[in-house]
Amino acid sequence: xxxxxxxxxxxxxxxxxxxxxxxxxxxxxxxxxxxxxxxxxxxxxxxxxxxxxxxxxxxxxxxxxxxxxxxxxxxxxxxxxxxxxxxxxxxxxxxxxxxxxxxxxxxxxxxxxxxxxxxxxxxxxxxxxxxxxxxxxxxxxxxxxxxxxxxxxxxxxxxxxxxxxxxxxxxxxxxxxxxxxxxxxxxxxxxxxxxxxxxxxxxxxxxxxxxxxxxxxxxxxxxxxxxxxxxxxxxxxxxxxxxxxxxxxxxxxxxxxxxxxxxxxxxxxxxxxxxxxxxxxxxxxxxxxxxxxxxxxxxxxxxxxxxxxxxxxxxxxxxxxxxxxxxxxxxxxxxxxxxxxxxxxxxxxxxxxxxxxxxxxxxxxxxxxxxxxxxxxxxxxxxxxxxxxxxxxxxxxxxxxxxxxxxxxxxxxxxxxxxxxxxxxxxxxxxxxxxxxxxxxxxxxxxxxxxxxxxxxxxxxxxxxxxxxxxxxxxxxxxxxxxxxx
Ligand code: FAD
Ligand code: 2HG
Ligand code: ZN
Numbered sequence: 001x002x003x004x005x006x007x008x009x010x011x012x013x014x015x016x017x018x019x020x021x022x023x024x025x026x027x028x029x030x031x032x033x034x035x036x037x038x039x040x041x042x043x044x045x046x047x048x049x050x051x052x053x054x055x056x057x058x059x060x061x062x063x064x065x066x067x068x069x070x071x072x073x074x075x076x077x078x079x080x081x082x083x084x085x086x087x088x089x090x091x092x093x094x095x096x097x098x099x100x101x102x103x104x105x106x107x108x109x110x111x112x113x114x115x116x117x118x119x120x121x122x123x124x125x126x127x128x129x130x131x132x133x134x135x136x137x138x139x140x141x142x143x144x145x146x147x148x149x150x151x152x153x154x155x156x157x158x159x160x161x162x163x164x165x166x167x168x169x170x171x172x173x174x175x176x177x178x179x180x181x182x183x184x185x186x187x188x189x190x191x192x193x194x195x196x197x198x199x200x201x202x203x204x205x206x207x208x209x210x211x212x213x214x215x216x217x218x219x220x221x222x223x224x225x226x227x228x229x230x231x232x233x234x235x236x237x238x239x240x241x242x243x244x245x246x247x248x249x250x251x252x253x254x255x256x257x258x259x260x261x262x263x264x265x266x267x268x269x270x271x272x273x274x275x276x277x278x279x280x281x282x283x284x285x286x287x288x289x290x291x292x293x294x295x296x297x298x299x300x301x302x303x304x305x306x307x308x309x310x311x312x313x314x315x316x317x318x319x320x321x322x323x324x325x326x327x328x329x330x331x332x333x334x335x336x337x338x339x340x341x342x343x344x345x346x347x348x349x350x351x352x353x354x355x356x357x358x359x360x361x362x363x364x365x366x367x368x369x370x371x372x373x374x375x376x377x378x379x380x381x382x383x384x385x386x387x388x389x390x391x392x393x394x395x396x397x398x399x400x401x402x403x404x405x406x407x408x409x410x411x412x413x414x415x416x417x418x419x420x421x422x423x424x425x426x427x428x429x430x431x432x433x434x435x436x437x438x439x440x441x442x443x444x445x446x447x448x449x450x451x452x453x454x455x456x457x458x459x460x461x462x463x464x465x466x467x468x469x470x471x472x473x474x475x476x477x478x479x480x481x482x483x484x485x486x
Contacts, residue, residue, distance in 0.1 A: 006453075007483050009099045013081040016058060016100065020078065024060055027070045033108060035059040044103050047096050048089050048150075049357060051418060052449060054097030056083075061108040065183060065191060065222040071104060072220065072479075073189030081482050084216040086158025087129065089150035091348075091359050094215045094448025095158070098483040106157050109222060112136055113195075120228045121180060123195060126157025126221045143231040145172035149345040157221040163213030165444035167345075170405040171264040171301075172229060175212055182208040183223030187475045195225045210470065215446045216481040218474045232264070232301035234308050237340045238316060240328040241292035245370040247324050248294050252366075252404060254324070255298055258315045262308050265299035266405035267344050270373065273351075273399035275388075276414065277343055280350035286340060287327050296325075296404075297344045347401050351412040354396035358413040358423065359450075360430050361402075364439035369409045373400030375433055376411060376426065383425050394422050408443040431457040447485035455485055 021036070028034055035041055036058055045054040062068045075082050081101040088095045097103060106127035113123040120142055124133060131151040134144040146159055148166035158164075160182065163175050172178060181197030194208050211221055242248055248268050255263055269277075275290035287295065302308045312330065319325040331337040351357045364372060377398045380386045387393040396414040411430070415422055431441050435457045441447075447455055455464060471478070471486050 052093035086155035087153040092448030181225035234305035262300040262302040269401040277350040360411040361445040363443040
């Protein structure tokens with residue numbers, strides 16, 4: 001997608017020269033930590049959706065917090081703009097440069113620092129891959145309090161920088177609660193650390209919160225201290241089919257009431273999303289893809305399998321008797337658990353089936369949640385833009401799914417190519433619709449580059465001014481992740 005019309009390179013930033021490269025080589029002390037080869041750099045310049053492409057000529061991969069500090073101090077003095085990059089799985093174009101900003105990848109800062117098996121506090125480097133963190137915790141009988149489809153690539157630091165929500169926020173809450181401390185490097189090289197943080201500590205401002213969800217605009221997170229729950233011993237997953245969005249809401253109310261403390265995820269998917277996923281996975285749906293207008297995935301987790309099985313079965317029996325659930329399946333073993341989850345977790349990939357996707361990650365009052373998918377679909381149809389089988393139409397399908405338990409919808413408009421025509425039909429229409437329902441234009445993915453001009457739909461002028469004041473205080477030369485939301 002071309003975005004040169006949206007933003008111009010800011011000439012206040014210096015251009016990289018040979019002596020800069022020499023300076024970085026001497027900081028990093030290792031030729032593998034500095035990438036300049038065009039083919040290798042290309043990988044870091046492009047985002048997961050292949051929607052945004054930067055033009056950096058340099059990727060730095062520091063191995064220590066001190067190296068990050070020296071790099072930032074140098075860049076700040078030289079007015080060189082930078083982009084922190086974790087696993088590059090972000091979905092709003094925040095992790096790639098817009099022009100020639102230097103990428104600072106955290107991929108080599110990836111060690112577990114310590115784990116306290118009594119308190120459950122994990123301390124790790126920011127570049128640790130989420131799945132690696134969880135696998136380590138599994139051996140200790142603990143679980144990472146965040147889970148998401150990108151776990152094999154995303155970093156714990158990237159999760160904190162985006163305040164990722166994911167599939168189990170319903171159970172374990174937001175990172176604003178579970179992160180106990182951070183280590184971060186400010187643009188002038190100052191190392192801030194609250195890694196020794198305790199569960200309770202009311203001594204002044206809670207500074208770490210500023211970095212959680214800051215999307216690389218204030219500093220680089222290098223270390224994370226996080227409280228991890230005990231790993232549940234029993235997991236159950238059920239996939240259900242229902243005939244209306246009304247029924248989705250009723251099943252949710254019932255699940256909270258009857259499954260209560262063992263409910264760990266409540267996700268919904270529309271029939272269209274399951275049809276696309278079926279084509280993407282080249283597999284038959286466990287129930288029947290597209291046959292029902294809505295599907296629900298319920299996960300329970302607890303400490304006693306018999307107890308959980310009994311509760312889930314009784315709940316489903318009642319939901320079917322009440323006519324809320326039309327069909328359903330309960331996973332019988334670990335393979336089936338994974339298989340049922342795949343029909344939810346593969347949707348982001350399935351949404352790229354046509355070549356591109358416009359993503360809207362929104363918070364809405366539950367009653368209005370699916371209304372946005374209907375409104376967007378109607379608008380696209382009125383314009384004659386959608387057809388799942390007709391390759392001459394730019395849009396494949398508009399699908400809705402998400403973390404219904406958190407009031408978080410993912411509207412994905414799968415397209416055959418990125419085009420201004422489709423974008424103009426969708427934006428700002430979608431943002432206006434969300435504002436009219438008092439929702440948020442980003443529930444969990446952040447603003448990044450995609451929504452940089454739309455923050456006003458969810459924040460007041462005063463809020464935006466306070467954010468800008470903070471940004472200018474911590475990053476007076478504005479070298480951190482420029483051209484993005486702030
Ligand atoms: P990146 O993409 O590399 O970076 C994201 C942003 O954080 C950028 O602005 C970057 O500059 C900044 N950043 C990264 N690391 C640091 C650091 N160490 N210090 C400072 N800034 C940093 N998100 C959800 O909330 N819930 C989901 O369920 C979910 N599922 C996903 C499923 C898939 C298949 C994919 C592709 C993405 C999904 N996401 C989800 C998006 C989500 O934002 C990311 O997966 C994840 O949190 C980003 O981590 P990352 O390491 O890839 O960060
Ligand atoms: C999810 O919940 C992620 O699967 C990704 O947040 C959503 O791709 C999306 O739009
Ligand atoms: Zn999500």
